[in-house]
Amino acid sequence: AQSVTQPDIHITVSEGASLELRCNYSYGATPYLFWYVQSPGQGLQLLLKYFSGDTLVQGIKGFEAEFKRSQSSFNLRKPSVHWSDAAEYFCAVGAIGNTPLVFGKGTRLSVIA
Amino acid sequence: EAQVTQNPRYLITVTGKKLTVTCSQNMNHEYMSWYRQDPGLGLRQIYYSMNVEVTDKGDVPEGYKVSRKEKRNFPLILESPSPNQTSLYFCASRRGGGSSEQYFGPGTRLTVT
Numbered sequence: 001a002q003s004v005t006q007p008d009i010h011i012t013v014s015e016g017a018s019l020e021l022r023c024n025y026s027y028g029a030t031p032y033l034f035w036y037v038q039s040p041g042q043g044l045q046l047l048l049k050y051f052s053g054d055t056l057v058q059g060i061k062g063f064e065a066e067f068k069r070s071q072s073s074f075n076l077r078k079p080s081v082h083w084s085d086a087a088e089y090f091c092a093v094g095a096i097g098n099t100p101l102v103f104g105k106g107t108r109l110s111v112i113a
Numbered sequence: 114e115a116q117v118t119q120n121p122r123y124l125i126t127v128t129g130k131k132l133t134v135t136c137s138q139n140m141n142h143e144y145m146s147w148y149r150q151d152p153g154l155g156l157r158q159i160y161y162s163m164n165v166e167v168t169d170k171g172d173v174p175e176g177y178k179v180s181r182k183e184k185r186n187f188p189l190i191l192e193s194p195s196p197n198q199t200s201l202y203f204c205a206s207r208r209g210g211g212s213s214e215q216y217f218g219p220g221t222r223l224t225v226t
Contacts, residue, residue, distance in 0.1 A: 105155030
């Protein structure tokens with residue numbers, strides 16, 4: 001079965017600074033990888049996803065993520081953070097077939113002026 | 114508009130009083146899930162359904178029931194709620210297959226006193 005680890009529970013960055021949120025997965029084959037964002041009081045919204053092909057994927061709101069098979073990682077990045085990016089971010093991994101998505105425990109991002 | 118709807122959004126109830134949280138999706142998705150979200154624990158899957166009349170337990174099914182009589186609806190039933198079921202609940206749906214995006218409802222904030 002697949003699993004996901006988000007090592008950072010809480011990260012604080014200054015507005016305008018770059019951001020990298022870490023995600024490590026465990027799965028025996030090529031995984032399907034997702035990043036979701038949950039703004040305060042909201043449901044989860046898909047930021048981006050990776051299935052195959054180019055290992056650098058672009059998402060909404062200026063986010064990107066890079067799949068690194070050798071490191072079993074799928075880190076989320078943004079070059080310049082805006083105050084509105086303050087939210088909780090979840091990494092998820094899917095497997096072949098009708099198996100449930102497995103979510104990490106999330107990383108809470110705070111943005112300071 | 115493609116969406117997952119949940120009702121009610123907020124509910125305060127007392128221990129032992131049966132309740133149902135409804136979930137409906139308009140995307141003809143085969144796969145539906147219920148999650149609960151608690152601080153520090155991330156998203157934990159309660160039950161999921163791969164199609165009509167097909168349901169299975171997730172990670173934390175105790176104290177919950179589900180049914181899938183129609184493709185679009187997947188209600189969550191708490192027969193005898195207890196205070197440890199106070200949580201934020203999300204319904205989600207997606208097409209079959211591990212690569213498909215999962216859509217989330219807006220969440221139901223449940224408090225059991």
